[in-house]
Amino acid sequence: MFQSKARSLRRLLRCKHAAVSKASCSRLVLGIETSCDDTGAAVMDGSGAILGESLHSQKEVHLRTGGIIPTVAQQLHRENIQRVVQEALDRSGVAPAELSAVATTVKPGLALSLAVGLEFSRRFVRRHNKPFIPIHHMEAHALTVRMLHAVPFPFLVLLVSGGHSLLAVARGVDDFLLLGRTLDEAPGDTLDKVARRLSLRKHPRCATLSGGQAIELLAKDGDRRRFGFRTPMGQTPDCCFSFAGLRNQVTMLIKKTEAEEGVEEGTLLSQVSDIAAATQHTVASHLAKRTHRAVLFCKANGLLPEDTPTLVLSGGVASNQYIRRALLIIAEATGLRLLCPPARFCTDNGPMIAWNGVERLREGRGILPPGVDVSYEPRAALGLDLTAEVRAAAIRVPSIRMKIPD
Ligand code: KG4
Ligand code: ZN
Numbered sequence: 001m002f003q004s005k006a007r008s009l010r011r012l013l014r015c016k017h018a019a020v021s022k023a024s025c026s027r028l029v030l031g032i033e034t035s036c037d038d039t040g041a042a043v044m045d046g047s048g049a050i051l052g053e054s055l056h057s058q059k060e061v062h063l064r065t066g067g068i069i070p071t072v073a074q075q076l077h078r079e080n081i082q083r084v085v086q087e088a089l090d091r092s093g094v095a096p097a098e099l100s101a102v103a104t105t106v107k108p109g110l111a112l113s114l115a116v117g118l119e120f121s122r123r124f125v126r127r128h129n130k131p132f133i134p135i136h137h138m139e140a141h142a143l144t145v146r147m148l149h150a151v152p153f154p155f156l157v158l159l160v161s162g163g164h165s166l167l168a169v170a171r172g173v174d175d176f177l178l179l180g181r182t183l184d185e186a187p188g189d190t191l192d193k194v195a196r197r198l199s200l201r202k203h204p205r206c207a208t209l210s211g212g213q214a215i216e217l218l219a220k221d222g223d224r225r226r227f228g229f230r231t232p233m234g235q236t237p238d239c240c241f242s243f244a245g246l247r248n249q250v251t252m253l254i255k256k257t258e259a260e261e262g263v264e265e266g267t268l269l270s271q272v273s274d275i276a277a278a279t280q281h282t283v284a285s286h287l288a289k290r291t292h293r294a295v296l297f298c299k300a301n302g303l304l305p306e307d308t309p310t311l312v313l314s315g316g317v318a319s320n321q322y323i324r325r326a327l328l329i330i331a332e333a334t335g336l337r338l339l340c341p342p343a344r345f346c347t348d349n350g351p352m353i354a355w356n357g358v359e360r361l362r363e364g365r366g367i368l369p370p371g372v373d374v375s376y377e378p379r380a381a382l383g384l385d386l387t388a389e390v391r392a393a394a395i396r397v398p399s400i401r402m403k404i405p406d
Helices: 002-014 059-065 070-092 111-128 137-148 187-197 211-219 244-261 272-300 321-334 350-363 387-393
Strands: 028-033 038-045 050-057 101-107 132-136 155-160 165-172 175-181 310-314 337-339
Touching: 028 070, 028 111, 028 350, 038 070, 038 350, 050 070, 050 350, 059 070, 070 111, 101 111, 101 137, 101 350, 111 132, 132 137, 132 350, 137 155, 137 165, 137 310, 137 350, 155 272, 165 272, 175 272, 175 387, 187 211, 187 244, 187 272, 211 272, 211 321, 244 272, 272 321, 272 387, 310 321, 321 337
Parallel strands: 028 101, 101 132, 155 310, 310 337
Antiparallel strands: 028 038, 038 050, 155 165, 165 175
């Protein structure tokens, strides 16, 4: 008893922001993430301080099998979730009874993966009689920045990951205006597939890296001008994205190069770095151009504050420094401040889910009693869809030279 009181006191003294009241600081949230291939958990206090966290990545297994096999991902989540949650709790020194709520990703994501986190959480909240906060994975990526910086609503956010690519105005914890989304595949998916087609796993410096990380690493030594790819959707004046056509262009180039060199598919080409650099540059330019139009749309419609308008870049692909620099060119040209969480908070993690729980708990939004039945949703839109209005506005974007420093 005394020990638990001493622990609470220590936690309060650690409370991150002086502006947050002691009462809300003492609210403790357990966050659980299993929407794709990372099993993550974290315990956080009401000020956003991470008291304990744990993450199990399935990346190496999926690299070996050449992509995520949903049944394998599910099995790995099952094998690890109990340990990951227990580790986060142990590291935080918080007992389940002390938690104010449990927040868990329930949408969107791989059905079999979401099911594991939800099932575990359902049993956990019933056993410990705790409120449950279902979390939208993309909402969590969008809000992560507020765990680290005092960013007021509204702000413009570009989210780029293995499953998504979207532009939205974040107006509140659960209030988003969707300006653009991908029409086919997500940029992380494209980079992962290009990396696989280039057999980068055989490259001594890339064996354990995700596709996106491998492309970024090799691109540093490459000449992006050696191969030119067309930037997608140049004639479509909206804020949506498309990456499938780029992947096709890259695949054709790889096939042509293999034929010229007389080597089989699966051989590491001598030009991998140049191909990686050109691919990364085209992804960065496409993201930058659509974001530029989104900024102009926001300005034309008064959607961002005049005082310190902010562009937030997040999601796994936002770990990429070259893409960050491309977005910085747009932010500087349009007078916005650019904020990106550090890489470990861009890729999937437990704290981002716990933080979304903290934000919802503060606002009293979407908090359910322990017994309520919740289903997972593999597909789930984010916010009010304004993509048709953006297309109708057909805003012309002045050309900016994407001279992205290497
Ligand atoms: O957000 P995330 O961890 O999971 C999803 O919600 O999808 O994003 C994973 C994606 C993968 O496709 C991975 O290749 C990509 O993020 N990624 C990167 C980098 N690090 C991870 N893409 C480009 N550059 C990176 N440095
Ligand atoms: Zn994600």
